[in-house]
Amino acid sequence: xxxxxxxxxxxxxxxxxxxxxxxxxxxxxxxxxxxxxxxxxxxxxxxxxxxxxxxxxxxxxxxxxxxxxxxxxxxxxxxxxxxxxxxxxxxxxxxxxxxxxxxxxxxxxxxxxxxxxxxxxxxxxxxxxxxxxxxxxxxxxxxxxxxxxxxxxxxxxxxxxxxxxxxxxxxxxx
Numbered sequence: 709x710x711x712x713x714x715x716x717x718x719x720x721x722x723x724x725x726x727x728x729x730x731x732x733x734x735x736x737x738x739x740x741x742x743x744x745x746x747x748x749x750x751x752x753x754x755x756x757x758x759x760x761x762x763x764x765x766x767x768x769x770x771x772x773x774x775x776x777x778x779x780x781x782x783x784x785x786x787x788x789x790x791x792x793x794x795x796x797x798x799x800x801x802x803x804x805x806x807x808x809x810x811x812x813x814x815x816x817x818x819x820x821x822x823x824x825x826x827x828x829x830x831x832x833x834x835x836x837x838x839x840x841x842x843x844x845x846x847x848x849x850x851x852x853x854x855x856x857x858x859x860x861x862x863x864x865x866x867x868x869x870x871x872x873x874x875x876x877x878x879x880x881x882x
Contacts, residue, residue: 717738717739717740718739718740718741719739720736720784720786720803720804723736723741723786724804726741732744733776733788734788735785735786735787735788736785736786737785737786737787737829737833738784738785739784744788744822745819745821745822747819748819750848751817751819751848754817754846754848755775755776755790755791755817758790758791758815758817758844758846759773759775759790759791759815762791762793762813762815766793769795770795770796771793771794771795771796771812771813772793772794772795772798773791773792773793774791774792774793774794774808775791776788776789776790776791778792778807778808779801779804779806779807779808780792780807780808780809780811780814780834780837781801781803781804781807781808781809782809782833782834782836782837783833783836785833786804786807787830787833787834789811789814789815789816790815790816790817790846791813791814791815792808792811792813792814792815793811793812793813793815793842794808794810794811794812795812796810797810798810809837809839810837810839811834811837811839811840812839812840812841812842813840813841813842813843813844814834814840814842814843814844815844815846816830816843816844816845816846817846817848818845818846818847818848818849826845827845831843831856835863840858841857841858842855842856842857842858843855843856843863844856850869851869851870852867852868852869853867853868854866854867854868855867855868
């Protein structure tokens, strides 16, 4: 995540007004608005491929896959994951009927400009979502998928590279 698009704290209503008037993807974190970097063609391709794989794999079950247009609301912040899965009924945020509060899976396709935020700040934020069970970081450059799976109060980490998953030792919340 880069520098905030707006430096002084703004209300959520102001964020929604700016979001509606903007052609950019905007996230809202702790009263600040951040413009999300434009994706490369490869990033766009990987996001669509991951979404299609999730949709096809979950077809016929209680889970639905959503694109990067779906806002996820968590503790006063709003993020725009590259893909989101919700199992069961979709729960809207009280202050934003177009934002959800109960994702089961969040997927981020890494890019150089957002990788640090996706790994640290965003991961710390989404761990606060009680319904979240899986956080996936997909690296088109490294051709890897990092899978963080909730296991009680801890998060288990698995790295998949190519066709062979490589589990690592369990880790506490990062």
